[in-house]
Amino acid sequence: MSDASLNNPSLEPEASFGDFYALLKPRVMTLVVFTALVGLLAAPVAVHPMIVFASILFIAVGGGASGALNMWWDADIDAVMKRTQKRPIPSGQVTEGEALAFGVALSGLSVVMLGLASNWFAAGLLCFTIFFYVVIYTMWLKRWTPQNIVIGGAAGAFPPMIGWAVATGGISIESVLMFCLTFMWTPPHFWALALFMRKDYDNAGVPMLTVTHGRRSTRIHIFVYTVLLAILAVGTSFTSIGGPVYLAVAVVLNVLFLKGAWDIFRRDDDASEADNFKAERGFFKLSLLYLFLHFSAILVEAILQRFGLGGW
Amino acid sequence: MALGKQHEIHTRRYGRNLGVGLLLAAFIAIIFGLTIVKVTRGDYEPPRTEAES
Numbered sequence: 438m439s440d441a442s443l444n445n446p447s448l449e450p451e452a453s454f455g456d457f458y459a460l461l462k463p464r465v466m467t468l469v470v471f472t473a474l475v476g477l478l479a480a481p482v483a484v485h486p487m488i489v490f491a492s493i494l495f496i497a498v499g500g501g502a503s504g505a506l507n508m509w510w511d512a513d514i515d516a517v518m519k520r521t522q523k524r525p526i527p528s529g530q531v532t533e534g535e536a537l538a539f540g541v542a543l544s545g546l547s548v549v550m551l552g553l554a555s556n557w558f559a560a561g562l563l564c565f566t567i568f569f570y571v572v573i574y575t576m577w578l579k580r581w582t583p584q585n586i587v588i589g590g591a592a593g594a595f596p597p598m599i600g601w602a603v604a605t606g607g608i609s610i611e612s613v614l615m616f617c618l619t620f621m622w623t624p625p626h627f628w629a630l631a632l633f634m635r636k637d638y639d640n641a642g643v644p645m646l647t648v649t650h651g652r653r654s655t656r657i658h659i660f661v662y663t664v665l666l667a668i669l670a671v672g673t674s675f676t677s678i679g680g681p682v683y684l685a686v687a688v689v690l691n692v693l694f695l696k697g698a699w700d701i702f703r704r705d706d707d708a709s710e711a712d713n714f715k716a717e718r719g720f721f722k723l724s725l726l727y728l729f730l731h732f733s734a735i736l737v738e739a740i741l742q743r744f745g746l747g748g749w
Numbered sequence: 750m751a752l753g754k755q756h757e758i759h760t761r762r763y764g765r766n767l768g769v770g771l772l773l774a775a776f777i778a779i780i781f782g783l784t785i786v787k788v789t790r791g792d793y794e795p796p797r798t799e800a801e802s
Contacts, residue, residue, distance in 0.1 A: 451758060451761055453765055454768035454769075457765075485786050485790070487783060487785075487786045488786060490779075491782070491783055494779070
């Protein structure tokens with residue numbers, strides 16, 4: 438485009454660097470980076486800092502690429518939902534074609550570079566994660582079943598396993614436990630969000646549990662998943678990635694989380710509307726802290742073990 | 750609008766080009782760093798033949 442064409446009003450707006458960065462879902466990427474780093478450092482194999490840095494970077498790029506592909510496919514839903522209307526595609530900053538090309542290019546780059554930087558098992562796991570999030574969750578499950586969040590949550594749970602695979606070249610019970618922790622955490626986290634953002638999902642026609650099975654059922658589901666999550670989270674204390682520090686953190690957080698889920702279970706929509714979903718919003722905020730602190734505790738245990746402390 | 754005048758789109762393109770340039774430079778630095786680490790560790794040494802061992 439020449440300077441003269443600047444006066445042509447029919448031109449589409451050009452995306453800025455920040456618009457492309459926003460396509461990577463930076464907030465989700467921080468979770469990916471953190472959990473992958475914990476998975477990598479908790480593994481019983483020392484990895485060169487340069488390889489740690491490069492591997493985490495390419496795992497983050499892979500996670501971001503799947504976010505861009507998710508935005509490409511879900512542009513129609515994002516345009517309807519208030520929470521996502523300002524994303525780069527619905528706001529007209531980036532075209533769907535640009536997002537698709539960006540996502541595909543970064544997916545390929547991240548998988549190949551992770552394979553070259555660490556090992557091809559970890560790269561294969563990253564490739565599967567991108568495939569799972571984009572094809573299985575975004576294209577298939579999200580618009581088809583109210584269990585979308587349950588199964589789709591697996592995509593967000595893979596990063597610690599990838600981190601572990603970078604260090605060890607394989608899978609073990611510890612990495613599967615870290616996967617399960619995020620996997621079981623995802624449904625109550627998103628269902629709490631769906632309870633107080635219900636209009637959004639209704640309007641977009643996404644079959645969230647709140648829409649298909651009703652809000653009472655969603656409250657029961659949140660409580661049941663939270664009980665199962667608490668058993669898993671506290672049980673992890675007694676494995677090789679756990680220890681006294683992790684146990685203390687897990688007990689406190691799970692008591693708080695169970696209390697939150699119980700409050701949500703006990704109340705009905707009238708009570709929630711009356712205080713603008715205070716309990717649901719509180720539970721959602723706590724869920725963010727919950728996952729962060731559990732993985733922080735795993736990291737602390739791993740660091741302590743390097744100094745001959747930590748663990749049982 | 751005069752052609753020489755700085756338009757908003759020029760600022761936006763400059764930012765994008767600068768960002769891409771910096772990312773490419775960082776990418777080269779990462780490849781260089783990884784190569785040094787791997788070569789130093791002997792990742793690319795050919796496997797020893799029986800005669801050598």
